[in-house]
Amino acid sequence: MKYRLDDSLGYKLFQASRLMTNRLNQNFKDNGFYLTHEQWQILSRLYEKDGQTQNQLALLNEKDQPSVSRLIDNMIKSGLVKRVSHPQDRRVNLIYLTEKAKEIEEPLKMLACKTIQEASLGIEAEDLAKCLNILDKIRENLK
Amino acid sequence: MKYRLDDSLGYKLFQASRLMTNRLNQNFKDNGFYLTHEQWQILSRLYEKDGQTQNQLALLNEKDQPSVSRLIDNMIKSGLVKRVSHPQDRRVNLIYLTEKAKEIEEPLKMLACKTIQEASLGIEAEDLAKCLNILDKIRENLK
DNA sequence: AAAAAATACTTGCGTAGACAAGTAATTTTT
DNA sequence: AAAAATTACTTGTCTACGCAAGTATTTTTT
Numbered sequence: 001m002k003y004r005l006d007d008s009l010g011y012k013l014f015q016a017s018r019l020m021t022n023r024l025n026q027n028f029k030d031n032g033f034y035l036t037h038e039q040w041q042i043l044s045r046l047y048e049k050d051g052q053t054q055n056q057l058a059l060l061n062e063k064d065q066p067s068v069s070r071l072i073d074n075m076i077k078s079g080l081v082k083r084v085s086h087p088q089d090r091r092v093n094l095i096y097l098t099e100k101a102k103e104i105e106e107p108l109k110m111l112a113c114k115t116i117q118e119a120s121l122g123i124e125a126e127d128l129a130k131c132l133n134i135l136d137k138i139r140e141n142l143k
Numbered sequence: 144m145k146y147r148l149d150d151s152l153g154y155k156l157f158q159a160s161r162l163m164t165n166r167l168n169q170n171f172k173d174n175g176f177y178l179t180h181e182q183w184q185i186l187s188r189l190y191e192k193d194g195q196t197q198n199q200l201a202l203l204n205e206k207d208q209p210s211v212s213r214l215i216d217n218m219i220k221s222g223l224v225k226r227v228s229h230p231q232d233r234r235v236n237l238i239y240l241t242e243k244a245k246e247i248e249e250p251l252k253m254l255a256c257k258t259i260q261e262a263s264l265g266i267e268a269e270d271l272a273k274c275l276n277i278l279d280k281i282r283e284n285l286k
Numbered sequence: 287a288a289a290a291a292a293t294a295c296t297t298g299c300g301t302a303g304a305c306a307a308g309t310a311a312t313t314t315t316t
Numbered sequence: 317a318a319a320a321a322t323t324a325c326t327t328g329t330c331t332a333c334g335c336a337a338g339t340a341t342t343t344t345t346t
Contacts, residue, residue: 005187017160044148142162
């Protein structure tokens with residue numbers, strides 16, 4: 001059968017994604033911010049709306065609850081978020097940004113944008129937009 | 144600053160890639176093949192050329208040596224490959240396919256192709272090709 | 287009001303990635 | 317030929333994912 005890993009959509013996606021998340025991690029680190037791209041995903045959600053439940057964060061980021069639970073554990077350790085029991089429903093945890101996390105919102109967003117620029121250097125805006133649409137379509141197909 | 148995670152290249156890439164590798168894992172599993180997409184990457188290289196060193200496999204798949212070392216450990220456990228010391232250079236391990244791995248080459252390739260088809264349903268061949276080129280460009284930019 | 291079901295989260299286990307440090311064998315240098 | 321550098325690989329540590337199972341709390345059913 002005619003199949004070549006190097007030409008396959010899945011492999012190209014996988015490698016491009018990995019390089020990009022690694023570059024984001026590196027850009028954070030180089031600027032003195034010690035967080036991972038997964039933690040950045042959580043922070044981004046909280047910058048949009050602070051005080052969300054773990055379940056909401058899991059749904060938004062398409063992760064399962066255990067992953068989010070442990071991500072939050074690590075983010076608490078590094079002082080980025082607080083976990084607060086919901087006053088009316090004790091099953092639920094509300095996750096809030098710390099002051100420290102609020103303070104670094106702008107530089108982190110800048111670095112996220114910088115990473116995208118580095119990745120899309122020399123690519124026509126129009127072509128990139130089309131590619132983003134295809135990525136959406138792929139996600140739809142596989143959901 | 145105007146930044147939205149949901150619209151960002153990195154996030155879309157990350158989610159599309161994750162869905163695709165998960166789907167591949169699932170397709171393998173559903174058909175009674177118990178291997179991960181990372182192990183599939185290694186197998187693919189060995190189907191192209193059997194008996195490669197761990198270092199070669201690491202370079203080809205853009206992984207570091209520790210990752211490959213442990214991937215091979217797991218693949219030996221599940222009977223997919225053998226690790227043979229190089230007769231002339233005892234630093235080097237040569238990795239060979241087992242009979243079992245050779246036997247399942249075609250069905251695995253079929254499932255890999257099936258996964259790509261599932262992901263690219265409803266996408267024009269031309270658009271997909273352009274997208275693949277952009278993925279290559281991104282990889283080049285970040286390498 | 288008690289039992290059952292649903293919901294939110296945590297823990298355990300196996301796989302894998304990134305990075306640093308370590309070991310063993312070979313090649314290069316002196 | 318001995319010392320130094322290089323190469324190939326392994327081990328340790330931390331982060332994270334995916335799945336299954338477990339706990340606690342709340343809601344629904346009866």
